[in-house]
Amino acid sequence: MDKTLVIGCRTTENELLAVMRAAGISYDLVWIEARLHNVKKKLNKALSDLISEAENYDTILFATGFCGNSVLGLESSHARLVLPRVDDCTSLLIGGTRNKSSWMDSYFLTECWLKSKGNIWDEYKHAVARYGSERADKIFQVMFAHYKRITLIDTGCYDLVKTRETASEIARAFSLDLNVLPGTLSYLTDLLTGNWEPDRFLIVPPHSRISSEDLSRLS
DSSP states (O other): OOOOOEEEEEGGGHHHHHHHHHHHHHEEEEEEOOGGGGGHHHHHHHHHHHHHTTTTEEEEEESSSTTTTTTTTBOOOOOOOEESSSSHHHHHTTTTTTGGGTTEEEEEEEEHHHHTTTTTHHHHHHHHHOOOHHHHHHHHHHHTTTOOEEEEEEEEOOOOHHHHHHHHHHHTTTTEEEEEEOOOHHHHHHHHOOOOTTEEEEEEEETEEEEEEETTTOO
């Protein structure tokens, strides 16, 4: 019987667990921390280590995106790897990378993004405590210069009212608009239930390495 492991990112924890409950799925699950996305080499190493440690599994499902091509070069000697063809976890929750085109001026949030270690709001408050509000504001104005809005993805998996309050506070602090964008769990549902259409999922057989060509196709 095929044994499956799911690698999940903490930024989509609410959504992944909700889909598993709804589908009655009890696959083994391991998490990667959101802060690893800040350094691609560290994320690649963490994923590679998880694959190596998962020697008793036949299939490894990545409930993540390609995440800055941090999955490049990953391979398994014992399991097939299945990855959504999306650039990051944001696209995973809005139905694909192409759906992001009209939202490129957005900084995206969900409850789990705000709960993750080293999130942008914690970084801002740390900067205020260390440098004072005036200097911190200047630093973050530069960081957010190409953003026009904070976009909260409503996945239906968390308390939107409470999270929107925090998102509004962030938007005011950074002089940005606030929008709410309906999310979707379709990608996570298809990933976990085996509906792996080739144009939406990358399937990597054992002893095959993820190449740049593999990552060039996004949905």
